Amino acid sequence: MKTAEIYTILDEIAPFSDAEPWDNCGILVDNKDFDSITLTLDLDEKILESSENNTLFITHHPLIFKGLKALSSTKYPSSLVFELAKKNCSLIAMHTNYDKHALNDFVLSEVLGIKEYEKNGFICEFIWNSSFDELAKKVKNAFEIKHLRVVKSSENVEKVAFCTGSGADLIGSFKADCFLTGDLKYHTAFEARHDKLSLIDIEHYASEKYFAQSLEKALKKYGISAKIANSLNPFSYM
Known part of the structure; x- marks a missing residue:
């Protein structure tokens, strides 16, 4: 071929x-x-x-x-x-063409088990309506991450934004209580905490x-x- x-x-x-x-x-x-x-x-x-x-x-x-x-x-x-x-x-x-059209959808639905969500470019958004701790536990188990890095800005989470790989630059382009992505940096964590946005680092390799x-x-x-x-x-x- x-x-x-x-x-x-x-x-x-x-x-x-x-x-x-x-x-x-x-x-x-x-x-x-x-x-x-x-x-x-x-x-x-x-x-x-x-x-x-x-x-x-x-x-x-x-x-x-x-x-x-x-x-x-x-x-x-x-x-x-x-x-x-x-x-x-x-x-x-x-790479980014596959992120937009396939990978984010596959990982969210097949790995994390979220079947109902809305898509906007790289970002997938879904309703959680439960505690942050329960979401973190689900993510940790699904991606088999031994030590999960998080920024816990609130006890409960209603809306979640999701992006595989390294999505920190997308913060500000969506409205959510919590963002799941990888490669999160120290200063990004400080900014998110100040702005009441919880973060869960799903790691670059683990998510892709x-x-x-x-x-x-x-x-x-x-x-x-x-x-x-x-x-x-x-x-x-x-």
Whole structure:
């Protein structure tokens, strides 16, 4: 199968034209033809080494994100680009376009178990009408997070906003009592506490590790099979 053919299908699932202007979605490495597909949140050394030649990798996070001013076979990410070329592999990234059209919905409904919600761009909003502690417990169990970082601004929560990955920049674009997202920073927490907005950090990796599972389900509707690879979480916990 040709890379251009699968790109057309992916564009139907989540149009690449809907990616954010700063993003780098689409075909990043193209060897024209491929024999198999591997889906993964990120491409790392272990996944690439264990894969067959002529593999098409479809990732959530773009391997090539910022402009590369030089190519080195020993420095990330160009070292992986060299290896992709050696193995005649291709790479497509589906990032903010997939967040908007599929990933946020999949994680909220299939992982967190929230079936009724409203969608506005990246943000999903749902009614909770219960205690903050009960919501935190549900999130902690669903995402299997051992130590949950929170900002508890009130005892009870009526309306919740949700976004996988890193959504702190979206604060102010919605009205809610609590926001679930990842990569929350110290000063963001201070501001939210002052503004009576509770926060639950669902972690970047923990909230987006379902990308491959989500896309595999979507591709099956087109009769396309794919392998799932579990990419490395760069953080470890002690």
